[in-house]
Amino acid sequence: MxxxxxxxxxxxxxxxxxxxxxxxxxxxxxxxxxxxxxxxxxxxxxxxxxxxxxxxxxxxxxxxxxFCWGSGQALARHILDQPELVAGKRVLDFGCGSGVAAIAAAMAGASQVTACDIDGDAILASQINAALNDVELIYSPDFFADQQVYELILVADVLYDRANLPLLDAILARAKGVLLADSRVKDFQVQGYRHIGRQRATTVPDLAECEAFSHINLYWGESP
Known part of the structure; x- marks a missing residue:
């Protein structure tokens, strides 16, 4: 190190x-x-x-x-199991937290991965975790600071507050595709997004959360 x-x-x-x-x-x-x-x-x-x-x-x-939250872990598993989703693509991890989804994308062959989070400590943690896993990431503290369009945007664990749902429209406007993982919104109906699978995952370390939060739903977003 x-x-x-x-x-x-x-x-x-x-x-x-x-x-x-x-x-x-x-x-x-x-x-x-x-x-x-x-x-x-x-x-x-x-x-x-x-x-x-x-x-x-x-x-x-x-x-x-x-912490590695359940949705981030589920999204990382999905990416590593299906590397063709990210291979050769410019990818952004929105609200990266620990950077787990960004790291998975880099490991799966993405051409460029940006870890984005408004929390400066999350950016620092992602830098450390990228080094732990021998991958290189780009870092951004502000998704809205530019108008870059990405081939794929990853989103996990950002819908803990339903007030964040409108973010999904803004994210979809900046990407050719969006991979979303969430366990909180049970009546998820957002235009442009469709359900593609489920995965079970818990927070690491365990926070003894409600069992329902361990059932992660995966969605694919794409503009018409």
């Missing part, structure tokens, strides 16, 4: 520990995607010692990049 990546990891570790008592980071393989390792919060972080306010803080921010 390069000195710059090591310093980045130390910075993230300090940030994590300041928000979650006794939490540490370690490189972990994913149950559904063992080909990929990510720098994640330790499996035995002391959930039982956290107040309800701290647990809510974990769920909302600031360290969502330290």
């Amino acid at each position: 390069s000195y710059a990546i090591l310093k980045t990891e130390q910075k993230l570790s300090r940030h994590l520990a300041s928000n979650i008592p006794n939490a540490t980071l370690s490189a972990q393989s994913l149950p559904l995607v063992p080909e990929i390792k990510l720098l994640l919060i330790n499996q035995d972080y002391p959930q039982q010692l956290l107040s309800s306010e701290q647990i809510q803080q974990i769920m909302n921010y600031p360290a969502y990049w330290s």
